[in-house]
Amino acid sequence: MLTNEHTTMEYVTLNNGLKMPLVGYGVYLVDPSVTERCVLDALSTGYRSIDTAQYYENEAAVGAAVRKSGVPREDVFITTKLFLSKPTSQRTKENVKGSLRRMGLDYLDLMLIHWPMGNDGEIWSAFEDLVKEGCLRSIGVSNFYPVTFDRLVRNASIVPAVNQIETHVFYQQRPMVQKMAAVGTAVESWGPLAEGMNGIFSHPVLSEIGAAHGKTAAQVALRFLTQQGIIVIPKSVHKERMIQNLETLDFGLSEDEMEAIRGLDTGHNLEGWPSDALRYEPSDFSH
Numbered sequence: 001m002l003t004n005e006h007t008t009m010e011y012v013t014l015n016n017g018l019k020m021p022l023v024g025y026g027v028y029l030v031d032p033s034v035t036e037r038c039v040l041d042a043l044s045t046g047y048r049s050i051d052t053a054q055y056y057e058n059e060a061a062v063g064a065a066v067r068k069s070g071v072p073r074e075d076v077f078i079t080t081k082l083f084l085s086k087p088t089s090q091r092t093k094e095n096v097k098g099s100l101r102r103m104g105l106d107y108l109d110l111m112l113i114h115w116p117m118g119n120d121g122e123i124w125s126a127f128e129d130l131v132k133e134g135c136l137r138s139i140g141v142s143n144f145y146p147v148t149f150d151r152l153v154r155n156a157s158i159v160p161a162v163n164q165i166e167t168h169v170f171y172q173q174r175p176m177v178q179k180m181a182a183v184g185t186a187v188e189s190w191g192p193l194a195e196g197m198n199g200i201f202s203h204p205v206l207s208e209i210g211a212a213h214g215k216t217a218a219q220v221a222l223r224f225l226t227q228q229g230i231i232v233i234p235k236s237v238h239k240e241r242m243i244q245n246l247e248t249l250d251f252g253l254s255e256d257e258m259e260a261i262r263g264l265d266t267g268h269n270l271e272g273w274p275s276d277a278l279r280y281e282p283s284d285f286s287h
């Protein structure tokens with residue numbers, strides 16, 4: 001258990017026994033030029049899980065920050081995500097080793113397939129080999145829904161440790177949360193603050209509940225997820241907001257409060273991801 005002035009961290013035990021912090025720090029759209037400073041701030045305030053991706057083009061800065069932080073490598077849970085056109089087993093292995101090289105690391109705690117790429121069985125068996133080689137401690141998927149998830153698992157030796165999917169108060173993903181629980185795959189929320197959309201930070205239901213606990217609407221939105229065991233990786237480049245997002249495990253929502261927030265579910269996702277990403281040509285990306 002990690003306790004510091006901002007949090008007593010809680011962990012999810014993944015299906016391989018590895019413990020992953022319930023609250024981590026995501027760096028999507030954090031410019032590579034400020035990523036190192038942001039990740040150093042996050043580590044100094046008590047975050048011990050960092051979520052990046054090849055697609056974000058800031059892996060090198062994440063790795064540099066971890067190495068400079070003085071936090072022992074084994075105390076930080078590092079996730080990145082594969083982005084590869086025409087994936088084959090060989091290209092997958094080269095691609096993962098590219099991430100390790102860019103980040104200056106010997107191993108990753110979690111490697112995800114960023115979204116279904118069409119040859120996911122081949123990627124997965126390469127991931128499984130890399131687990132055996134010790135390069136990857138756990139492997140998982142992102143943006144996999146019932147059809148793609150079931151297809152992958154049918155031929156897998158290792159069940160994905162994590163499925164990282166868009167999940168927030170406006171898109172609560174109850175069917176996926178139940179399905180993942182049934183197979184032992186942890187749900188990790190991306191966009192846990194709905195990427196700031198739908199007026200989340202001043203939402204009357206969240207604000208009123210927050211006022212009763214001395215917390216902000218953002219903190220209530222995160223607690224709604226973590227109280228269900230859903231891993232969150234909120235992003236902010238501002239240190240005071242990083243701290244605010246970390247200080248979310250020291251209060252609990254009542255069943256009435258949880259029920260009121262359940263009522264905010266629209267059943268719709270936010271627009272533009274990952275279909276937006278699929279407009280990019282993966283071969284543009286150099287490894």
Ligand code: NAD
Nearest residue numbers: 026027028051142190191192193194195218234235236241
């Ligand atoms: P988010 O829901 O974390 O929202 C980020 C926005 O909220 C930013 O504009 C930030 O300034 C603001 N914010 C953060 N904390 C705040 C606070 N306490 N008060 C007020 N405003 C606050 O959105 P996100 O960054 O898209 O998602 C989080 C992480 O999830 C990403 O950084 C990335 O690591 C991951 N992600 C993954 C995928 C995927 O396809 N796997 C897609 C998107 C994001």
